[in-house]
Amino acid sequence: MATKKAVATRDNTAMMSPADIIQQQLEQNQNLQAGNSNVIGLRDKMFELPDGSSTPGPIDLVILDYAFQNRFYETRWDPQNPSPPDCFAVSVNKDEKGMIPVDESPNKQCDSCADCPMNVFGSAGDGKACKNTMLFAVMDPTDPDGELMLIRASATALKGAKGHVKHLAAIHGQVPVQRVTTFSFHPDKTWSQVVLEDAGENPNWEAFLSAKAQEAAMALSEPPDFTMGGETSVKAKPPARKAAPRKKTAARRRVA
Secondary structure (H helix, E strand, O other), X not given: OOOOOOOOOOXXXXXXXXXXXXXXXXXXXXXXXXXXXXXXXXXXXXXXXXXXXXXXXXXXXXXXXXXXXXXXOOOOOOOOOOOOOOEEEEEOOOOOOOOOEOOOOOOOOOOOHHHOHHHOOOOEOOEOOEEEEXXXXXXXXXXXXXXXXXEEEOHHHHHHHHHHHHHHHHHHOOOHHHEEEXXXXXXXXXXXXXXEEEEEEOOOHHHHHHHHHHHHHHHXXXXXXXXXXXXXXXXXXXXXXXOOOEEOOOOOOOOO
């Protein structure tokens, strides 16, 4: 695929109404198969917030949009010395099966993620050498004009994260931006595995989309900086931060 950039083509959300964006995302979500200062870090079961503070959570966030990412590292990834992946693929159109590595990948493992030997169980012990993740573009639910942030659901949290999105579509007929999502850590895991739960309606979803839909799409489709660090960043300069994401004082009951 030397003549075609592998990053999925972004939708022109700037020309779409909020209702059209919702309908498009809803159709995609129903078909799901069962640091940087803008990134909410996950370390030692703590949320490291962009303002420099940290909390064990839970925290409430509005999910504007999300993308699937596949990330392969030839050497073991070190969070103390983060490096870019050797092979990277992203799909903002929610097509997991059709993902292909971006042309900028330093060491592509295959022309197609579906055919890649690094993307099968058993390629790294009982798991995959290539890590399948979801990246969420999120905001403080109290501030539609606030800062766009990114938070990742790791490979171990992928099934639950997809289940959350499917639940909203199946039960409420809505996409994530129309709801508030509680992010917490799995109580039975020793690592920082996030859990997503429905926290109710987001009455201001149109304001969030109008302000940040295009920026979210751009941030999610942006590949890592292969010359420096390993994390995707929000390219557009965000407005001054007004408040940290809303922290919950007690864990919310999980929605089945």
